[in-house]
Amino acid sequence: MPLSMAKEKELFKIEKILGGNNLRQRLSAMGLYEGNTVKVYSNGSTGPIIVVVANSKIAIGRGMAQKIMVTPAT
Template identity: 35%
Template sequence: MTLLEGKIGESYKVEDLTLNGMTQIRLEALGLTKGTTIKVLNNKKSGSVIFMVRGTRLAIGKKIAASIVIEGV
């Protein structure tokens, strides 16, 4: 499943990032790497996804969220 399909309040493990070069590098610099546990805080299907990663809240658009593959913890 992708991060866009994640449910609010649930924790997931990042399995894969299938983004273009610079976006992936930036997210990895912010701590979003393969194997990292994240928790979905808000998921507006028509807009952004807000999640907690390594103690920091991040908000990303639905196009980027659809490119992040996750698995339930």
């Protein structure tokens, strides 16, 4: 499922990032690369969502979050 639908306060593993070279390089430089685990810090029904990855909080626009495919991680 896309990260935009992920539940707050839970851990998710990034499976696939849809989108071009540009987006993927920017995301992976911030720690959002395929295979890594993120924690969803806040996810309202609209607006950007916030994840915690590698010790830092990152706000991601909703549209971008729709391109990040995740699965729940335990």
